[in-house]
Amino acid sequence: MSKKRIIVVGNGMVGHNFINTLATSDYASQLELITFSEEPRLAYDRVQLSKYFSGATAEDLALTTTAEYDDLGVNYIMSDKVVGIDADNKTITTANGRVEGYDKLVLATGSYPFVPPIPGKDQDHCLVYRTIEDLEAINASAAVSKTGVVVGGGLLGLEAANALKAAGLDTHVVEFAPRLMAVQLDEGGGKLLRHKIESLGVSVHTEKNTKEIVAGEECRYRMNFADGSYLETDMILFSAGIRPQDELARQFGLDLGERGGIVINDFCQTSDENIYAIGECALWDNKIFGLVAPGYQMAKVTADHIVNTLLTLEEPKMAFQGADMSTKLKLLGVDVASIGDAHGHTAGAQSFVFSDDLEEVYKRLIVSADGKKLIGAVLVGDTESYGTLLQLMLNDMDIPGNPAALILPAMGDAEPVGLGVSALPETAQICSCFDVTKGDISGAVQGGCCTMGDIKDATKASTGCGGCAALVKQVMEAELEAMGVEVDHSLCEHFAYTRTELADIVRVKGYTTFEEIMESHGKGHGCEICKPTIGSILASYQNEYVLKDHLMPLQDTNDIFLGNMQKDGTYSIVPRVPGGEITPDKLIAIGEVAKEYDLYTKITGGQRIDLFGAQLHELPAIWKKLIDAGLETGQAYGKSVRTVKSCVGSTWCRYGVLDSVSMAVAIEERYKGMRSPHKLKFAVSGCTRECAEAQSKDIGVIATETGWNLYVCGNGGMRPRHADLFATDLDDETLIKYIDRVLMFYVRTADRLQRTSVWLENLEGGLDYLKDVVINDKLGICSELEDEMTKIVSTFQCEWKTTIENPEKLKRFKHFVNADQEDNNLLYVRERGQRRPATEDERIALTDVTVAE
Amino acid sequence: MTNWTSVCPLTDLTPDTGVCALVGGKQVAVFRYGAGETVYAISNYDPFGKANVLSRGIVGSIGERPVVASPLYKQHFDLSSGECLEDADKAIESFAVRIENGVVEVAASA
Numbered sequence: 001m002s003k004k005r006i007i008v009v010g011n012g013m014v015g016h017n018f019i020n021t022l023a024t025s026d027y028a029s030q031l032e033l034i035t036f037s038e039e040p041r042l043a044y045d046r047v048q049l050s051k052y053f054s055g056a057t058a059e060d061l062a063l064t065t066t067a068e069y070d071d072l073g074v075n076y077i078m079s080d081k082v083v084g085i086d087a088d089n090k091t092i093t094t095a096n097g098r099v100e101g102y103d104k105l106v107l108a109t110g111s112y113p114f115v116p117p118i119p120g121k122d123q124d125h126c127l128v129y130r131t132i133e134d135l136e137a138i139n140a141s142a143a144v145s146k147t148g149v150v151v152g153g154g155l156l157g158l159e160a161a162n163a164l165k166a167a168g169l170d171t172h173v174v175e176f177a178p179r180l181m182a183v184q185l186d187e188g189g190g191k192l193l194r195h196k197i198e199s200l201g202v203s204v205h206t207e208k209n210t211k212e213i214v215a216g217e218e219c220r221y222r223m224n225f226a227d228g229s230y231l232e233t234d235m236i237l238f239s240a241g242i243r244p245q246d247e248l249a250r251q252f253g254l255d256l257g258e259r260g261g262i263v264i265n266d267f268c269q270t271s272d273e274n275i276y277a278i279g280e281c282a283l284w285d286n287k288i289f290g291l292v293a294p295g296y297q298m299a300k301v302t303a304d305h306i307v308n309t310l311l312t313l314e315e316p317k318m319a320f321q322g323a324d325m326s327t328k329l330k331l332l333g334v335d336v337a338s339i340g341d342a343h344g345h346t347a348g349a350q351s352f353v354f355s356d357d358l359e360e361v362y363k364r365l366i367v368s369a370d371g372k373k374l375i376g377a378v379l380v381g382d383t384e385s386y387g388t389l390l391q392l393m394l395n396d397m398d399i400p401g402n403p404a405a406l407i408l409p410a411m412g413d414a415e416p417v418g419l420g421v422s423a424l425p426e427t428a429q430i431c432s433c434f435d436v437t438k439g440d441i442s443g444a445v446q447g448g449c450c451t452m453g454d455i456k457d458a459t460k461a462s463t464g465c466g467g468c469a470a471l472v473k474q475v476m477e478a479e480l481e482a483m484g485v486e487v488d489h490s491l492c493e494h495f496a497y498t499r500t501e502l503a504d505i506v507r508v509k510g511y512t513t514f515e516e517i518m519e520s521h522g523k524g525h526g527c528e529i530c531k532p533t534i535g536s537i538l539a540s541y542q543n544e545y546v547l548k549d550h551l552m553p554l555q556d557t558n559d560i561f562l563g564n565m566q567k568d569g570t571y572s573i574v575p576r577v578p579g580g581e582i583t584p585d586k587l588i589a590i591g592e593v594a595k596e597y598d599l600y601t602k603i604t605g606g607q608r609i610d611l612f613g614a615q616l617h618e619l620p621a622i623w624k625k626l627i628d629a630g631l632e633t634g635q636a637y638g639k640s641v642r643t644v645k646s647c648v649g650s651t652w653c654r655y656g657v658l659d660s661v662s663m664a665v666a667i668e669e670r671y672k673g674m675r676s677p678h679k680l681k682f683a684v685s686g687c688t689r690e691c692a693e694a695q696s697k698d699i700g701v702i703a704t705e706t707g708w709n710l711y712v713c714g715n716g717g718m719r720p721r722h723a724d725l726f727a728t729d730l731d732d733e734t735l736i737k738y739i740d741r742v743l744m745f746y747v748r749t750a751d752r753l754q755r756t757s758v759w760l761e762n763l764e765g766g767l768d769y770l771k772d773v774v775i776n777d778k779l780g781i782c783s784e785l786e787d788e789m790t791k792i793v794s795t796f797q798c799e800w801k802t803t804i805e806n807p808e809k810l811k812r813f814k815h816f817v818n819a820d821q822e823d824n825n826l827l828y829v830r831e832r833g834q835r836r837p838a839t840e841d842e843r844i845a846l847t848d849v850t851v852a853e
Numbered sequence: 854m855t856n857w858t859s860v861c862p863l864t865d866l867t868p869d870t871g872v873c874a875l876v877g878g879k880q881v882a883v884f885r886y887g888a889g890e891t892v893y894a895i896s897n898y899d900p901f902g903k904a905n906v907l908s909r910g911i912v913g914s915i916g917e918r919p920v921v922a923s924p925l926y927k928q929h930f931d932l933s934s935g936e937c938l939e940d941a942d943k944a945i946e947s948f949a950v951r952i953e954n955g956v957v958e959v960a961a962s963a
């Protein structure tokens with residue numbers, strides 16, 4: 001039997017998905033697949049198009065290669081457009097004059113950007129955003145522009161604005177509607193999104209109808225709006241929506257929708273039974289689906305229909321039933337999600353709104369009249385609950401408890417309302433990009449998959465937009481646990497233990513070297529994850545000099561040379577300034593060293609002074625001078641105790657009730673040098689005005705009329721967390737005792753690189769449990785914890801002092817072991833009276849000069 | 854004929870650490886792998902961080918391959934070939950290395 005010929009017009013995301021489905025199916029050998037692409041390349045990932053601006057190349061975005069199509073026996077013709085269909089004779093014609101016959105024809109021609117008919121829209125720097133060629137044009141234009149305007153404040157428009165912003169342009173978004181993302185968001189959501197985007201420096205202009213584009217005065221163009229206002233810009237990017245590419249169907253008599261789009265039935269057949277349309281060009285139930293997931297679903301249905309009508313002659317097994325258009329995205333760094341009926345158009349729908357102006361979070365839930373089912377949602381600023389909400393809606397599940405609880409932040413001890421993955425039916429679609437259900441993932445796990453990598457290979461779940469990753473992982477882990485397989489929490493490929501388990505092993509067995517631990521509990525040669533982890537555990541329990549021969553290979557980037565490595569390979573120097581208190585003499589000593597070595601000098605955020613730009617060979621001499629002046633290492637390089645910030649307190653301040661500086665100095669002296677799972681920061685304030693910001697620290701102490709209040713597990717940085725009040729009105733001794741215990745319990749049980757804030761959040765039983773362990777000695781380990789701390793306190797040494805007294809160790813503080821030269825790659829320029837590393841551009845300029853000399 | 858440049862006595866190389874040597878005008882990172890006589894030499898230049906720092910990275914293994922992790926952004930380089938495990942396009946030069954009379958020596962070209 002001769003092969004059946006299938007021609008696919010358009011090799012975009014959906015056309016390719018269709019081809020791939022058939023070419024890798026059992027029927028591949030009975031089919032001849034031919035695809036035409038108008039673009040000069042095969043399919044690429046349009047969804048990730050914006051990554052092109054952050055460095056992804058056309059190859060990175062490619063969904064396939066010519067070699068892969070060759071292997072699969074797929075015929076492809078690129079840079080040739082199909083211009084004619086002869087449905088009676090079942091042939092197509094291309095722009096280059098090629099004529100090919102088909103048994104079945106699939107139109108996957110996608111869509112094109114709509115450019116409103118504004119006079120002046122066809123000028124050089126008026127562009128669109130759809131193909132790789134478009135992006136090349138945008139790049140070229142951005143390079144010669146200062147200001148850019150995106151016309152259209154929808155999903156794509158905001159993505160385009162992000163690209164212009166990243167290219168360094170003064171960026172504006174001009175929207176016709178009264179709010180951004182009008183299709184997906186309600187008024188409240190749109191307002192918050194606008195506020196967030198404006199605070200990122202993108203100007204938003206709503207309700208602007210562009211009348212014409214004329215020559216500008218300040219910039220290349222001026223856009224005149226209907227309301228008489230105008231905006232000047234050097235380039236314009238149109239993102240005012242898409243239109244189905246239905247030109248072929250229009251010319252050759254296939255049924256179209258009123259506003260365009262090729263009409264299809266549930267099997268994706270057009271008005272000619274041998275011609276199908278899939279993806280963004282197709283109109284089903286009067287709807288166009290502008291997302292890939294529904295397109296992929298159509299591709300599946302069409303493949304099934306073609307195989308069954310052409311080859312097996314059986315009933316088709318699938319039908320297209322519409323698709324959910326819920327989306328979750330990060331636009332200009334802002335999390336946004338829209339689910340189902342976001343506008344509450346359903347009859348009788350009720351809504352719940354949660355809005356927090358401080359945290360900039362807006363959430364709205366639309367529920368059915370009886371309050372039992374979720375029918376829509378809008379989330380801006382916090383989309384963590386997207387997965388849960390989407391599943392509730394898609395699976396028509398009853399809302400557990402009070403609907404409001406779904407969007408309210410967790411208060412106090414209350415557990416946040418989640419939806420255990422076990423509650424989901426097997427048919428629940430977890431990954432919509434690739435239509436992967438919970439059952440598919442469970443099946444893959446039963447088939448032997450046990451990592452996210454395996455699952456991605458086996459099911460493709462989470463390889464599209466990535467929005468489903470968290471849920472996929474939960475389903476996988478739940479299934480693994482149900483099978484009795486222990487979920488892999490291994491530290492790395494060398495140790496099948498968590499950091500907490502390794503800490504227990506080291507403590508109980510009293511190990512003192514990496515080799516012993518590797519021999520008894522690990523395999524291989526170690527890596528940059530397990531070595532520093534074990535190095536840190538050993539330091540927490542043994543507190544030996546970290547550059548001892550057997551410990552040195554375990555030390556991370558900064559610890560191994562006792563300084564923070566900077567971007568050019570030089571180091572910074574931070575002497576300890578306990579409590580932020582420093583004598584003028586010490587200040588002068590620091591200043592003199594900085595001057596002698598021409599070090600860039602800055603006051604840090606931790607109340608001390610950082611000197612940058614020292615080369616390896618300079619470190620020992622610099623530290624010798626500092627130590628001679630009575631200073632000590634500040635361990636800014638270690639995962640260890642950093643600073644204890646203080647306020648001036650009762651000694652000078654008219655409000656101070658206790659001597660906060662003395663307490664801060666005492667605390668810093670006690671815990672200095674202590675290495676821990678992550679860095680530790682403390683602060684002591686002299687009264688409740690809290691000038692030392694103690695409530696943002698791992699350990700915070702605040703003076704009251706009746707004693708010290710102790711706060712624990714606060715965090716600044718990436719995810720700020722207010723510290724929790726742990727105990728009140730403590731005397732000095734009890735305060736220190738509690739801190740000792742909290743810290744050593746943290747050392748014992750925390751994960752690698754887990755700050756105390758995250759540790760507490762993950763500690764079963766939370767704050768109450770921690771209080772029980774530390775205050776009531778629930779586990780009976782308090783005296784052990786105190787002994788461990790006593791050992792650390794009594795074995796402190798200034799690592800730099802030990803190092804400069806040890807000639808063997810000093811040998812390593814040279815750029816070359818076998819020569820006295822310096823690194824010839826270092827290049828500096830002066831700015832505001834100080835030295836800093838040259839930028840990439842400056843380097844080129846500076847090197848050219850040297851060559852010319 | 855190969856030109857060998859002396860780096861340092863093997864005993865100056867702490868097991869599982871590296872040093873940087875100047876070999877024929879090039880910056881070469883020389884590593885001692887384990888406590889024995891296994892030594893490797895690759896370029897000292899980190900093509901990601903664009904700085905001469907690889908000799909200061911942590912030595913270990915990925916699967917069977919001996920590697921160093923860059924101290925800047927932690928990409929892995931195969932000590933025996935200079936191959937980058939994360940990005941095949943970013944391979945770096947590797948050098949022949951030997952121990953003669955207890956002294957580590959590197960050849961300027963492999």
Ligand code: SRM
Nearest residue numbers: 564572603604605606608610636642715716717718719755
């Ligand atoms: C120098 C300094 C900035 C400054 O110029 O002021 C600084 C500089 C660095 N910080 Fe910081 N941080 C500095 C104060 C802070 C503060 C403010 C404070 O301590 O009061 C914070 C927020 C408070 C907090 O940590 O809770 C801070 C939050 C971070 C974070 C985020 C930690 C988090 O849990 O979210 C990192 C990244 C990390 O540790 O993983 C970081 C990491 C770094 C590193 C180590 C990044 C690196 O690996 O190269 C920087 C190198 C320092 C160097 O080369 O010497 N730095 N960093 C400050 C040194 C303080 C000191 O005297 O030791």
Ligand SMILES: Cc1cc2nc3c(=O)[nH]c(=O)nc-3n(C[C@H](O)[C@H](O)[C@H](O)COP(=O)(O)OP(=O)(O)OC[C@H]3O[C@@H](n4cnc5c(N)ncnc54)[C@H](O)[C@@H]3O)c2cc1C
Nearest residue numbers: 010012013014038046047081082109110279280290291292
């Ligand atoms: C910047 C951007 C971001 C996006 N983000 C998302 C997202 O986050 N999530 C999501 O689900 N979707 C997203 N989309 C939409 C998604 O890319 C589309 O839904 C998807 O590409 C549609 O696939 P398609 O095959 O129907 O059309 P296309 O991918 O457009 O492919 C159609 C192809 O057919 C070719 N063609 C047309 N006519 C002819 C002809 N006569 N002869 C030969 N070839 C022809 C076209 O040149 C094109 O190559 C995004 C789109 C863009 C542009």
Ligand code: SF4
Nearest residue numbers: 647653656686687691
């Ligand atoms: S916290 Fe209190 S004591 Fe300290 S400086 Fe502020 S007002 Fe004064």
Ligand code: FES
Nearest residue numbers: 431433464465466
């Ligand atoms: S939902 Fe997009 S990758 Fe799974």
